[in-house]
Amino acid sequence: MPTRSTSPGKARIGDVARAAGVSVGTVSKALNGTGSLKQETRDRxxxxxxxxxxxxxxxxxGLSQGRSYTVGFLTTDxxxxxxxxxxxxxxxxxxVGKMAVILSDTRDDYAREQHLLRSLHERRVDGLIITNRPQGISGPLxxxxxxxxxxxxxxxxxxxxVVSDRAHSITLAVEHLLALGRTRLLHISGPLRARTAPVKAAAVRDAAGDHLVQPSMHGTWSEAWGRRAVDIAIASGVDFDGICCDSDQIARGALERLRAHGRSIPEDVAITGFGNWDAMVDATVPGLTSIDQDLTEIGRLAGTLLLDVLEGREVADRQIVVPSQIVVRGSTI
Amino acid sequence: MPTRSTSPGKARIGDVARAAGVSVGTVSKALNGTGSLKQETRDRxxxxxxxxxxxxxxxxxGLSQGRSYTVGFLTTDxxxxxxxxxxxxxxxxxxVGKMAVILSDTRDDYAREQHLLRSLHERRVDGLIITNRPQGISGPLxxxxxxxxxxxxxxxxxxxxVVSDRAHSITLAVEHLLALGRTRLLHISGPLRARTAPVKAAAVRDAAGDHLVQPSMHGTWSEAWGRRAVDIAIASGVDFDGICCDSDQIARGALERLRAHGRSIPEDVAITGFGNWDAMVDATVPGLTSIDQDLTEIGRLAGTLLLDVLEGREVADRQIVVPSQIVVRGSTI
Incomplete structure (x- = not known):
């Protein structure tokens, strides 16, 4: 265990050994958590x-054990x-495994991503956690x-x-609306080109069956789209008593527009969001029922899974699905 | 420059030297960006x-140069x-300085902060960037x-x-309202115990003078408080034509409540937010005029300042104030 005679930390390992009345080897074991020592010795x-x-x-x-005790966290957003x-x-x-997290934000730029990956590789990160990048990372790095x-x-x-099952997640919302006796549902979604849009649209069709009164409506991830979609639905004369939305922002826009049209929420129309974003679900009147994907738990399990692999523990499931839950508020009941 | 014979990166420095037809020392210089070599040699x-x-x-x-090329980024929120x-x-x-950022989130817990600081110290971070922690970090670490x-x-x-001048920032909003001819202003603020609340309240008083029709109103950082504050003001019978709010969420609640009371925005009441948060300022109808503190620029300058210090360059200003700007939307004009 090397030490340095310059700052920070001017003391050398020998100074600690002398002051504690133990050998240098004991200091090394105590501070590194290795060897067999009494806990009181380690503490002292x-x-x-x-x-x-x-x-x-x-x-x-790290150099002596071949590990850097760092993990790269790569995201696109x-x-x-x-x-x-x-x-x-x-x-x-x-x-828990004394691993530090090094951030890398690719900003959805391939050249930047390659540069960041090379940099993480040079730093000998022990592992990577990658989010928002379904295609995977290719190349020798x-x-x-x-x-x-x-x-x-x-x-x-x-x-x-470690992932979320989006089809099942949106199904929770549809089943909730059906269980409340709603029989004429709309589905207001995000952009058709969004990766998740076709998955969710198919899941809503499957779960709602004949109770889906028209095909999924695609727009942007915005409150403005939620408002416009409601205007379109009302102008078309379609009759509906429940709306399932693919984001909380869309749901907020839809909810507020419905109230502006004189519809009562949830009496006339019950409405659900997706994401359980506090800035949205707690701000509407009434509060917005939404789907929580438990993203923090996804991260926690990803960290644990990586530690298991790095420390050679047996991994039962290489792919873990974290179940979403529905959080019910006044917009549906 | 050590290399390893195991993965990742199975090649050794000697392999590179042989394949490139240069010495091991040249490979080292080329890859580390040191020494005097032709650019084409480095590239090859x-x-x-x-x-x-x-x-x-x-x-x-890092071990040979006494630097780890890492920076700890510590936050409380x-x-x-x-x-x-x-x-x-x-x-x-x-x-730019090839420094990696290691994240540390104290969650406003002192014991956790001490633990994280020790961990960053053990990793020999070259520097720290600390945000949302005005009291400073104490102790030998x-x-x-x-x-x-x-x-x-x-x-x-x-x-x-590298900081923002909050008093000046909120003054921009007051001056904007006054310049538009508004003469009877309200100030809706966050919690009185919030660090920034007294600073902003004093700045509003100074800038608005007699045009502030009653003392600053303190509540929570929420849309619900913005709505309630408007109800209180209207019930009290106070006459107002401009409102300056300390957050975009407060401003959104106030704006929407005023419209529900039949007041036109901005004709009857002009209203400003603070923070320029896209999820709020672009979602209201009309859009919300707000103050942008340019947080990304604050971060960029903090990184540059730290690099300057680490590389021994002369630092003209040890404390840099980044000016805010007002972003005008339909809620005021």
């Missing part, structure tokens, strides 16, 4: 090390509303680094992944 | 290294809406690590900092 050495300002150097430990809770969960789980995909299911079933 | 060595899958180990470089843009800007700036504070001004003028 740690407290002496703290008092003297001595800190071990995990880069040195600038750590927005979806990646952040996943990152928080992953950080929590990885801290990553094949040798254990990688866990989150949020989106990767193409290959051999990849490690 | 890099392309051979890429082809063979050889990557240099910056941990080895789980990388929420304020920290994220700062982090993105900092990451951008630090990448950090005194030796160059630290830049962002967003909030630290107590000591000796600390390195």
């Amino acid at each position: 050495v740690q407290s002496v090390a703290d008092r003297l300002g001595f800190v071990a150097d995990p880069r040195g430990r 600038s750590f927005g509303r979806f990646s952040m809770p996943i990152l928080m969960g992953a950080e929590d789980a990885l801290a 990553t094949s040798s680094i254990p990688t866990v995909y989150t949020f989106d299911t990767p193409d290959s079933p051999d990849e490690l992944a | 060595v890099q392309s051979v290294a890429d082809r063979l899958g050889f990557v240099a180990d910056p941990r080895g470089r 789980s990388f929420g809406r304020f920290s994220m843009p700062i982090l993105m800007g900092a990451e951008d700036a630090l990448a 950090t005194s030796s690590i160059p630290t830049v504070y962002t967003f909030d001004t630290p107590d000591s003028p000796d600390e390195l900092a």
Whole structure:
């Protein structure tokens, strides 16, 4: 375990050993959590090390053990509303294994992604967690680094992944509306080209059957689209008593527009969102029933899965699906 | 420059040297960007290294140069809406110096903060960027690590900092309302105990003078509070034609409640938010005029300032104030 005579941490390992009345080897074992020592010895050495300002150097430990104790976290969406809770969960789980998380935001730019991957590779990250990147990462730079995909299911079933089942998630909303006795449903979705749109549209069709009164309506991920979709539906004369939306923003726009048209929520129309985003679901009147994908749990399980692989533990499931739940508020009942 | 014979990167430095027809020392210089070599030599060595899958180990470089090429980014708010843009800007700036960012989220827990600081110290981070932590970080663990504070001004003028001037920021909103001829203003603020509340209240008083028709109203950072504040103001019979709010959520609640009361926006009442949060300012009808603190620029300048200090460049200003700007939308004109 190397130490340095310059700042930060001016004390050397020998100083700690002398002050604690133990050998240098014992200090090393105590601070690295290795060997067989009494807990009180470990605690005493740690407290002496703290008092003297001595800190071990995990880069040195990493070089000797072939590990860097770092994990790269790669995302495409600038750590927005979806990646952040996943990152928080992953950080929590990885801290248990004393792993630090290095951020890499590709901003959906392929050249930038390649550059960041090379940089992570040079730093000898022990593993990667990748979110919002279903196509996977190709090329020689990553094949040798254990990688866990989150949020989106990767193409290959051999990849490690912790994901959400979007089809099942939206089905929860449809089943909730049907269970409340709603029989004439609309589905207001995001852009047709969005990866998740066809999956959700098919799931809504399957779950609603004849109770879906017209095909899914596609627009943007915005409140403005929710408002416009309601205008379109009302202008077309279609009769509906329930709306299932693919985002909380769409649902908020739809809910507020319906009220502006004089419809009571939930008496005339029950409405559901997707994402359970507090800035939306708690702000509407009444509050918005929504689907929570438990992104923090996805991140936590991804971190745990990666630790299991890195430490050679047996992995029962290489792909874990985290169930969503419906959070019921005044917009439906 | 150490290399490893095991994965990842099976090639050794000697393999690269042979394949490129140069010495091992030249490979080292080319890949580390040191020494005096022709650019074409550097490029050729890099392309051979890429082809063979050889990557240099910056941990080895760090040990030999006494630098880890990592920066700890410490926040208290789980990388929420304020920290994220700062982090993105900092990451951008630090990448220029080939510095990786290690995340640490204290969740406003002192014990957790101490643990994270020790961990960053053990990893020999070259510097720290701290956001949302105005009191500063105390104790022997950090005194030796160059630290830049962002967003909030630290107590000591000796600390390195890149911050926003909140008093001036809210003044921009008041001056905008006055310039539009509004003469009877309300100020709807967040919790009185919030650090920024007294600062903003005093700035509004100073800028509005007699045009502030009653003391600042304090509540929560929510749309619900914006709605309630409008109800209170209307019930009290106070006459007003302009409202300056301390957050976009408060402003959105106030704007929508005013419309429900039959007031036209901006004809009857002009209203401003604070933060320029797209999920709010683009969702209201009309759009919400707001103050943008340019958080990404704050992060970028913090990263650049830290690089300057680490690389021994002269620093003209130890504390930089990034000016806010007002973004005008339909809620005021």
